[in-house]
Amino acid sequence: MSKTLARLFAGKTGPVLFVIAAIIAIWYVAAILMNTPWQRDVFARAGTDYSTSMLIAATLAQERPVLPAPHQVAVEIWKTTALKKITSKRSLVFHSWVTLSSTLLGFLIGTALGIALAVAIVHSRTLDRSLMPWIITSQTIPILAIAPMIIVVLNAIGISGLLPKAFISTYLSFFPVTVGMVKGLRSPDPMNLDLLRTYSASRAQIFWKLRWPSSVPFLFASMKVAVAISLVGAIVGELPTGAVAGLGARLLAGSYYGQTIQIWSALIAAAIIAASLVTLVGIANTIVLKRMGGQPS
Amino acid sequence: MLETPTGGDEALTAVTGAADNQVIAIDNLSLTFQTADGPVHALSDIDLTIGKGEFVSLIGPSGCGKTTLLRVIADLEQPTTGTLLVDGVSPHRARLARAYGYVFQAPALYPWRTIARNVALPLEIMGLSRAERTERVARNLDLVNLAGFERKFPWQLSGGMQQRASIARALAVEPDLLLMDEPFGALDEIVRDHLNEQLLQLWAKTNKTVVFVTHSIPEAVFLSTRIVVMSPRPGRVYDVIDCDLPATRTLDTRETPEFLAIAHRVREGLRAGHSYDD
Numbered sequence: 296m297s298k299t300l301a302r303l304f305a306g307k308t309g310p311v312l313f314v315i316a317a318i319i320a321i322w323y324v325a326a327i328l329m330n331t332p333w334q335r336d337v338f339a340r341a342g343t344d345y346s347t348s349m350l351i352a353a354t355l356a357q358e359r360p361v362l363p364a365p366h367q368v369a370v371e372i373w374k375t376t377a378l379k380k381i382t383s384k385r386s387l388v389f390h391s392w393v394t395l396s397s398t399l400l401g402f403l404i405g406t407a408l409g410i411a412l413a414v415a416i417v418h419s420r421t422l423d424r425s426l427m428p429w430i431i432t433s434q435t436i437p438i439l440a441i442a443p444m445i446i447v448v449l450n451a452i453g454i455s456g457l458l459p460k461a462f463i464s465t466y467l468s469f470f471p472v473t474v475g476m477v478k479g480l481r482s483p484d485p486m487n488l489d490l491l492r493t494y495s496a497s498r499a500q501i502f503w504k505l506r507w508p509s510s511v512p513f514l515f516a517s518m519k520v521a522v523a524i525s526l527v528g529a530i531v532g533e534l535p536t537g538a539v540a541g542l543g544a545r546l547l548a549g550s551y552y553g554q555t556i557q558i559w560s561a562l563i564a565a566a567i568i569a570a571s572l573v574t575l576v577g578i579a580n581t582i583v584l585k586r587m588g589g590q591p592s
Numbered sequence: 593m594l595e596t597p598t599g600g601d602e603a604l605t606a607v608t609g610a611a612d613n614q615v616i617a618i619d620n621l622s623l624t625f626q627t628a629d630g631p632v633h634a635l636s637d638i639d640l641t642i643g644k645g646e647f648v649s650l651i652g653p654s655g656c657g658k659t660t661l662l663r664v665i666a667d668l669e670q671p672t673t674g675t676l677l678v679d680g681v682s683p684h685r686a687r688l689a690r691a692y693g694y695v696f697q698a699p700a701l702y703p704w705r706t707i708a709r710n711v712a713l714p715l716e717i718m719g720l721s722r723a724e725r726t727e728r729v730a731r732n733l734d735l736v737n738l739a740g741f742e743r744k745f746p747w748q749l750s751g752g753m754q755q756r757a758s759i760a761r762a763l764a765v766e767p768d769l770l771l772m773d774e775p776f777g778a779l780d781e782i783v784r785d786h787l788n789e790q791l792l793q794l795w796a797k798t799n800k801t802v803v804f805v806t807h808s809i810p811e812a813v814f815l816s817t818r819i820v821v822m823s824p825r826p827g828r829v830y831d832v833i834d835c836d837l838p839a840t841r842t843l844d845t846r847e848t849p850e851f852l853a854i855a856h857r858v859r860e861g862l863r864a865g866h867s868y869d870d
Binding site: 587 | 666667668694696698700705706714717746765
């Protein structure tokens with residue numbers, strides 16, 4: 296037994312499990328503390344005598360708790376994923392897919408736009424001077440302020456549905472890609488550039504044979520940030536539209552009706568999706584760098 | 593020595609006509625870098641002619657402009673004044689014609705390319721056919737004793753092997769002129785001796801003109817037919833020493849009195865050129 300434990304903690308699994316256990320424990324304590332005042336009121340109004348254990352049990356079983364207990368969220372997630380058809384409006388899988396699809400579309404457009412801007416900036420001194428301040432300014436505007444305007448403006452010109460939400464993801468996700476790729480495309484050292492100069496290589500050849508391959512690690516690093524931020528964009532994009540579907544809509548509906556358990560299960564779903572997306576980008580990174588002859592670390 | 597071209601096409605033709613045997617002709621060349629701390633005279637009044645098939649070493653302390661001179665020949669730096677002809681034309685035209693192969697201080701292999709594809713890099717840029725590329729890669733890897741390492745990535749090779757791969761890459765262009773900038777400077781003594789022998793054999797086999805930058809006296813004497821001693825601030829040629837050791841040299845040659853005499857003269861030159869420095 297102690298041997299098994301020792302093995303667990305030698306690797307990654309042990310510490311990870313320990314942290315998760317700690318978070319859950321803190322969560323339970325917080326839930327009990329935060330739900331107690333209201334529970335006392337309930338008992339007082341009903342005139343019931345209660346013991347401490349009754350109080351604790353009751354704080355973990357409220358219908359609209361201030362902070363739902365982990366098992367309540369788990370049950371809600373189970374009910375809305377495994378026990379509902381995925382076509383159902385109450386299925387968390389359905390809502391997750393709605394958000395995920397605009398996340399992915401926005402992320403793809405954002406990455407493409409980010410790369411295109413970086414290529415332009417690296418190859419033109421004028422664009423470097425003129426474009427970069429605007430790109431940085433664009434990110435200083437709170438996304439919550441600009442999201443409704445994007446939705447409304449696009450609606451006015453007849454674009455609705457998936458695209459407006461995806462554009463908000465794009466608005467957020469192109470930025471890390473541009474910044475990362477500008478650095479990446481400029482990362483070749485002078486000797487490598489001189490080498491191509493001795494071959495009288497053209498600008499296009501310098502790009503494809505040196506700058507682009509050199510920037511690949513930078514691309515993946517910025518894509519990890521971009522994909523997570525795309526999900527945030529998609530959720531924010533669902534808030535002002537009064538969207539009927541998507542994790543954002545679930546959050547909004549949950550807060551209208553005080554359905555804290557629903558809010559938390561939507562948040563957990565969003566967290567799981569974000570973690571999965573970042574992991575997927577990481578796996579793609581590993582595969583690509585391995586094919587590029589990467590030195591195993 | 594070359595007549596000073598006074599400008600115009602006639603002068604150029606005259607030079608080309610006279611330069612059958614001259615691969616590099618440098619006349620009164622200076623280069624001044626403008627820096628924030630004022631001008632730096634990297635090269636001052638350089639006159640040097642290098643003939644076909646010569647192995648010329650540029651030796652001097654750091655800051656003497658030996659690398660800068662090599663970069664000027666390669667059209668990687670522009671001289672401030674003076675003239676320089678490579679193969680009878682300007683360095684720019686020589687570069688466009690891919691008249692030289694350049695070996696840098698570091699191997700500068702691209703880590704995402706295998707050894708074979710690294711050697712093929714200039715050939716891809718030149719637009720050669722796949723068959724031609726494969727043939728040239730195989731032949732030049734063989735020349736530097738790296739046959740069998742085609743599919744390895746650079747990190748899988750030792751430092752000496754990486755530098756040999758970079759020499760194969762320079763040779764693959766099939767230039768008549770090889771410019772080498774301290775190619776073995778980062779390697780240990782034993783590997784360096786070994787590569788010096790190999791380079792000498794390669795030079796004998798291929799009959800190329802080599803300009804070789806180094807700060808090692810034994811290396812310069814061992815390899816060269818002529819040694820150009822440079823001194824710093826401003827970078828200039830202090831002495832040109834003929835190195836007429838027998839054509840076939842082995843590491844034992846370095847113990848001979850002739851070798852030591854030349855090494856001594858190089859050392860004296862370096863010391864004299866350096867004396868006011870500190």
